[in-house]
Amino acid sequence: MTYANPDRRETISRLLNPKSIAVIGASSDFGKVNGRPLKHLIEKGYAGRILPVNPKYEEIAGLVCYPSIEALPEAADLAIIALPAAHVCDCVEKLGRKGIRTAVIFSSGFGEMGDEGKVLEKRLAETAKAARVILLGPNCLGFVNAFDNVYATFSQYADGETGAGPIAFVTQSGAFGTAIAALVRQRGLGLGYFLNTGNQADLSFAELMMAIVEDPRIKVAAGYLEGITDGDALVRLARKCQELGKPLILTKVGRMSSGARAAASHTGALAVSDAVFDAVVRQYGVLRARNEEQMLDMLEVFCQPRRACGSGLGIATQSGGAGVMMADRAEEVGLTVPELGAATQARLAAVMPAFGAAGNPVDVTGQFVARPELLTESVVSLLDDPDIDVAIVWLQLMTAHVEPLLGIFREIQQRTVKPFLVCWVAAPDAAIKGLRAADIPVYTAGERAVEAAAALARYGMQRKTSEDAVSPSGSPACPGTTGSGMQPTVEASSWLREAGIPMAHARLAESEDHAVALWRDSARPVALKIESPDIPHKTEIDGVILNIDDEAGIRSGYRALIERARTAMPDARLSGVLVQEMAEGHVELVIGVQRDPVFGMIVMVGFGGILVEVLKDVTFRRAPFDRSEAYSMLDDLRMSRILDGVRGKPAVDREAISLLLFRLSHWAAAMEPRLSELDLNPVLVGEAGPSVVDCVMILEE
Amino acid sequence: MTYANPDRRETISRLLNPKSIAVIGASSDFGKVNGRPLKHLIEKGYAGRILPVNPKYEEIAGLVCYPSIEALPEAADLAIIALPAAHVCDCVEKLGRKGIRTAVIFSSGFGEMGDEGKVLEKRLAETAKAARVILLGPNCLGFVNAFDNVYATFSQYADGETGAGPIAFVTQSGAFGTAIAALVRQRGLGLGYFLNTGNQADLSFAELMMAIVEDPRIKVAAGYLEGITDGDALVRLARKCQELGKPLILTKVGRMSSGARAAASHTGALAVSDAVFDAVVRQYGVLRARNEEQMLDMLEVFCQPRRACGSGLGIATQSGGAGVMMADRAEEVGLTVPELGAATQARLAAVMPAFGAAGNPVDVTGQFVARPELLTESVVSLLDDPDIDVAIVWLQLMTAHVEPLLGIFREIQQRTVKPFLVCWVAAPDAAIKGLRAADIPVYTAGERAVEAAAALARYGMQRKTSEDAVSPSGSPACPGTTGSGMQPTVEASSWLREAGIPMAHARLAESEDHAVALWRDSARPVALKIESPDIPHKTEIDGVILNIDDEAGIRSGYRALIERARTAMPDARLSGVLVQEMAEGHVELVIGVQRDPVFGMIVMVGFGGILVEVLKDVTFRRAPFDRSEAYSMLDDLRMSRILDGVRGKPAVDREAISLLLFRLSHWAAAMEPRLSELDLNPVLVGEAGPSVVDCVMILEE
Incomplete structure (x- = not known):
């Protein structure tokens, strides 16, 4: 029922x-x-x-x-x-x-x-x-x-x-x-x-x-x-x-x-x-x-009502060392510790004349016991600074000063609207209870306070996931084929190309002469690759020859590839040899789609070659997603600086890669009933944008 | 005075x-x-x-x-x-x-x-x-x-x-x-x-x-x-x-x-x-x-007297999930969570018949309240296992059972010699006080207990630093030169070669004809590199041409390098062009020595190319050090798996690299009064071992 x-x-x-x-x-x-x-x-x-x-x-x-x-x-x-x-x-x-x-x-x-x-x-x-x-x-x-x-x-x-x-x-x-x-x-x-x-x-x-x-x-x-x-x-x-x-x-x-x-x-x-x-x-x-x-x-930190609108952390501390430690941690967890604006510096100098230009962290020392306004004004000034989104106040012990300090914190609360956290190391119980009663989050270790502030900032800055990410126009629902298993490269490439994915140009030569004709037709250096529904990993059988630009090379290459395939996998059905124009690019990516048993279609991107193997520097998103989500994938990669150009190489176009990922995510979502696995590896990215050099697509009925 | x-x-x-x-x-x-x-x-x-x-x-x-x-x-x-x-x-x-x-x-x-x-x-x-x-x-x-x-x-x-x-x-x-x-x-x-x-x-x-x-x-x-x-x-x-x-x-x-x-x-x-x-x-x-x-x-954990002799962690837990979390953390911080030996499994099965083959973590559930021997025997069996060096027992609350539990832990303590830690989440105060009074370290969060156990293991396994690392025989005290500033590559190379560092063979050509003669003499492909005391970074002025093996190439290369240097740095004194045999190797390292203002001579090693620039995958040791310390440097590198051979490449000889680092550390220590900086970059490592392809050495008076 x-x-x-x-x-x-x-x-x-x-x-x-x-x-x-x-x-x-x-x-x-x-x-x-x-x-x-x-x-x-x-x-x-x-x-x-x-x-x-x-x-x-x-x-x-x-x-x-x-x-x-x-x-x-x-x-x-x-x-x-x-x-x-x-x-x-x-x-x-x-x-x-x-x-x-x-x-x-x-x-x-x-x-x-x-x-x-x-x-x-x-x-x-x-x-x-x-x-x-x-x-x-x-x-x-x-x-x-x-x-x-x-x-x-x-x-x-x-x-x-x-x-x-x-x-x-x-x-x-x-x-x-x-x-x-x-x-x-x-x-x-x-x-x-x-x-x-x-x-x-x-x-x-x-x-x-x-x-x-x-x-x-x-x-x-x-x-x-x-x-x-x-x-x-x-x-x-x-x-x-x-x-x-x-x-x-x-x-x-x-x-x-x-x-x-x-x-x-x-x-x-x-x-x-x-x-x-x-x-x-x-x-x-x-x-x-x-x-x-x-x-x-x-x-x-989320039980109190204030939310942060950005990642700027202000730190007021009784210990310079604790300030350093928190600033370090802030950088590790995605916060910034901005230098303060001139107006804020002037306000701080007015309360702390002895300290000259007051930076961030602000070292309030222990003198606020005698001069409470030192702490109050420091924290209020910090929170008033336009670059500060959340503040942490660090202090310790102060067993004899709990009540006045609670008063200070309540005053700060009244005079500000941005969130602030207190880190009170070895705090007396009354201090912790008093702060919580006032809806002021309190921590007993500096790095933990920083991590909580980072969560607040992350939450405040997050983009709402669009309820229905818009599908890119022209994205095909599903290729017309009814086949299952590994798809021929030329067909798979053409479906992806239709979906707007920049596939390197490749055609299938069914004979040596045909290969020569295709090479002549392309009028530039080509790669030859064995093509067989039974050989997903061409390089494993040495089935790729790069950068040929003469007829003799094409002919001997064609014969060599067929020979290698027959030797390595005698039962493999050979469709012929792909003749593919050489792609250019100084950044090598791997991009893929997998069907996750829990979350469905998952798009992956990472750096290729040795990096994917040893560092596993890859990231994932559930398909479909929009372009800014696609863009954010590139930021996830630990080696993302490579995209900005290192060792004299030019930066590559992140938008172009994002567009590829975005389109792929929609294609993958539409293909969910049939796509079992897709590997785009390598994807070379040069000044002309990304180009998918090889693809393996597996469909099921 | x-x-x-x-x-x-x-x-x-x-x-x-x-x-x-x-x-x-x-x-x-x-x-x-x-x-x-x-x-x-x-x-x-x-x-x-x-x-x-x-x-x-x-x-x-x-x-x-x-x-x-x-x-x-x-x-x-x-x-x-x-x-x-x-x-x-x-x-x-x-x-x-x-x-x-x-x-x-x-x-x-x-x-x-x-x-x-x-x-x-x-x-x-x-x-x-x-x-x-x-x-x-x-x-x-x-x-x-x-x-x-x-x-x-x-x-x-x-x-x-x-x-x-x-x-x-x-x-x-x-x-x-x-x-x-x-x-x-x-x-x-x-x-x-x-x-x-x-x-x-x-x-x-x-x-x-x-x-x-x-x-x-x-x-x-x-x-x-x-x-x-x-x-x-x-x-x-x-x-x-x-x-x-x-x-x-x-x-x-x-x-x-x-x-x-x-x-x-x-x-x-x-x-x-x-x-x-x-x-x-x-x-x-x-x-x-x-x-x-x-x-x-x-x-x-160090205030209690027991020390660990290895990295094997045994976990007994009241919550399977907490066990998983601790096992995860253990792996992250260098501990192992070994599967238990047959004898231990049999002992555990005897106390926990319902649970079949008992793994590690051992899930003791909450039943030990009724059957204390469940906990006692589980932990004693774990600690008796030869692969276990330290154990953690995880439990929570148990407000009504503090005394019996303290009794259990004291019994475990009496029956064992290896260290064990208790993680008692949301523990009653009496529990924490009681355990500390019995010299049993107690934590209130699982991952923190694991980190403490890891520190215990690290301390127990550390090699004592040899009071005076033996200097390799034949290591020269200091080259006879009295010059300061950047040293000529040929001389610097010869000093390092004397110290046992495998330098790629290079000679200085002072004319085009000389370069041709040196190439003929070497009888293999060579690289040409501009040589000048004013040009430490040859590649920055495009001052390196690789892999030449014909006379015309040598001649035009020689002229091109001199021309490039004159154009880029008209005031540089040009000594000539280095003719260096091409080195082979599929792993690229950077090795260096720097004089640290605090610690003195510091030897660095890391992966070269894009990796050193983007990942900063390098490590350091104070010179001099012995061979096993040198060997441990390679383990520090995040990408150290590259040394074992990835993407079809063979493993390289870690011992040979360690020997280089060891010798370099002694040479650097002996050179402390005079060596300001040394860069060996790149060092190519192939099947024949490491070969230093380029070196910049700066001495001071």
């Missing part, structure tokens, strides 16, 4: 804010997994009806306990299932019959437990679908909706203070997620929602986050991921967050190969290449935090 | 542990800079005599206050000077006359305050030398010797608990240093010494650290640096620490250009290239911490 999406959405809302909750397999032992949700719901003051189900009890903690699902007095909005795995499917069926439409399944013993568990999980998903029950889990520790005191969880997090706040946090890991939730509490930031997806037999990370991020009480979305399967859903979520103006901060583990090994043994989720994941989520405006500390640091 | 070093050393000891302290310009206001040392000395129970000096008082806090230095009843071991800058020189003279041999100068207004201040500081240094007074400062906040309750400081650090411990900490920054000292206290680690060098008019960072690191109560040395001037002293200190088996952990600010700008405005210290600093301190076994958090993380 099927249900329409609006229904599903409404049902998910009921799951997240139920008027009544049945706890299947409830225990009177509040220390146990099946007792803890009862404890939390009661203690935290859940206002709805709590309906324990367990034939062993008649009541638990004063609540009527029902012997079975059938015996329940109503179709509860939500059921919590804390039964052994073997009984869960049966239970879900009964929920469906009772008209209970949502369930949180704590039980483990499913997909995470080998092949048998996977079979059981598949049956569970099918059962739930048939019974029209939406599932969170299994193998999850449930969720918290702190706004409405819904504690459908056995997480340790619920044992402490859990005041509601502006953060929506969804985690695929129970243990790590609980740790992060506890860190949010330690920081005095508030979680509005805390959801653990578990095995995602039904509800996934993206669908859950989509359901809560629209809540107006939520200002920031944070997610912890171990793997994803539905890239489209994640992209839709990221776009929704952009639309809402709410930052989406993601931590995903599994960057390296040993991590991937550990991940493979830990989760069944599809392993997407981390480089692709990273590039694609950034493309759609996601802020990626490398670990839980960085996530918390970002949450803190 | 001069004094012998042993005297100086003894005097420094007296400064650090004085039997009596005079406080010049003492105040009865214990909140003031000139009152705070009195307060600290009294409150912390300094056992020596405290002698305030100030004509305004007859007594302060029950201590007799003397009207003048002359009036003091004894020559105190130490004087603290808290006077305005203008009075300091006079005061130091009086100290000398009184026989007081050491002084800590709090006063600012010296080198940090522009040219006038620099003049005053120079006078101070001269005055002190003449008066035979050793100085700490000026512009410093003094020092603490916590073992003997010597608080010659006005640092806020002294306001709190200051129990003595195994760490010696010397800082060039007062404010940042105080912050770090406070963080050490927050962590419950103990500072034995805390010294602030200030402007280093006399005592420098290295000399001070050298004086305290030998104290047997000190186990770890930590330093915060903003700049250094005496590289030799730092190298001696690093070697001393290696000899003593005490880790030396350094944080130095000023990695990037904006940081360097800030540093330049902040400190007068010589700005050494950070890349050279980094390479040289690592060469001598220093552990560099990138910021104060990493320094603290390293201090924590």
